[in-house]
Amino acid sequence: MSALLQVRGLSHHYGQRIGCQDVSFDLHPGELLCIVGESGSGKSTLLKTAAAQLAPSSGSVRYHQRDGDWLDLEELSEANRRRLAREEWGFVTQNPRDGLRLNVSAGANVAERLMAMGMRNYGQLRDIAKGWLERVEIDPARIDDAPTAFSGGMQQRLQIARTLVTQPRLVFMDEPTAGLDVSVQARILDLLRRLVNELGLAAVMVTHDLAVARLLAARTMVMQGGRVVETGLTDQILDDPQHPYTQLLVSSVLTT
């Protein structure tokens, strides 16, 4: 099966400092890839560069469209990049406040991408928004509440609904469960796993939590200092880490 996203030699530098350096990977349809590593290891930079939110210093990202053509993201016009990001991709930020529009209701947040795609029927928009709130386990009666009235976990679920409403093929997630307490985190992970399976999504997820990687991802990449130090099947990496840094990472997980 051919890949959905092809990343080759991707680097992003912040001036002299390295964000990420020479990263290559393929992402296949329906696959969830985890990027793990400590803070400052370049995970988020890699994610943003692959999602075309940051311009790469070198290297390329290619995306396999529905019609079978390969799209080189660097050659993409701003208009097409935005259309792609809105209709075929999704991006879930670590802090839901960054991904949500806080001054409008939950329903408007979910429906925004549909309206941007040209849907102009209020009744339909509302039905779809209600359906999605239900799918992410938010009471549809709260459709007109402001996101600020929601708890952190609900806000994150709302952001997921808002992102998935256009049925994207590829979702980028930047530590979607960081900063949430353990039980809420478990619910969101469970939800994500269910939705990813239901919708056949491909996803790249950044996390510093190895347990999240083990739960969700088939494949994992380990990053250190902007470079990928080890990549492979998640179970393999966690049970039999080869690189010294991965070994350190795995051994430093607290077990209860």
Place this chain on the structure above:
Amino acid sequence: MTSNYNFAFLDENTKRMLRRALLKAVAIPGYQVPFGSREMPLPYGWGTGGIQLTAALLGPDDVLKVIDQGADDTTNAVNIRRFFARVAGVTTTERTTEASVIQTRHRIPETPLREDQILVFQVPEPEPLRTLEPREAETRTLHALADYGLMHVKLYEDIAQYGHIATSYDYPVLVDGRFLTSPSPIPKFDNPKLDHSPALMLFGAGREKRLYAIPPYTKVESLAFDDHPFEIQRWEHQCELCGSDESYLDEVVVDDRGSRMFVCSDTDYCRQRRAEQAA
């Protein structure tokens, strides 16, 4: 006319700059053209944008009418009219049909306009997306890409909160099927008058340093949802002075016991109707 001023207050180079910007605005209907807004002898928010446009347009033979919320006799209208009478020596009028240039704040006259008339709007905030997107660079990109889904988020919010589109003034329009445009804070009652208007409509925002235009006979569409179409305000009342049931009405408190009356906001229209009835 006071001879100590250049004709119509602004110097010739400034007027030339304004005219060039106006030509560009007419060429791209609804597009906000930046211009070098000057200090005017009145505060921002009182019509500095409109007054500069009017100054650039006026010739010695023009007849100027100035209205504020439809009325010829309010402070803003009286002062701007007197200002141009003094610095340009042009004839001023209160009659819509006699005017060649009409500067307006927040209304379009009820009397239908003609091809030889120009309407100049005073605009406080030219960017219709501003309340939703504070970044100028981003709103410009959205205009460039005609990416206007955001505006419907606001209309959605209205329906979700009030059951109908509650935006009653400054109601967003799409000009010539391309640019999302603020019609300035006119009541949405006046929006249909923008569509295919025979008169040229010019909009000036002095503080924001932007001007834009709706050329004559241009398609102007008020945004809406399929199942919540655009509607204008309706009243159960008639004007208590002229009896009109199709003009935009103001509710005026007439004493301190809560009595009130409904009268036309367009004073010239109301006066003409009463004159006709008396005759």
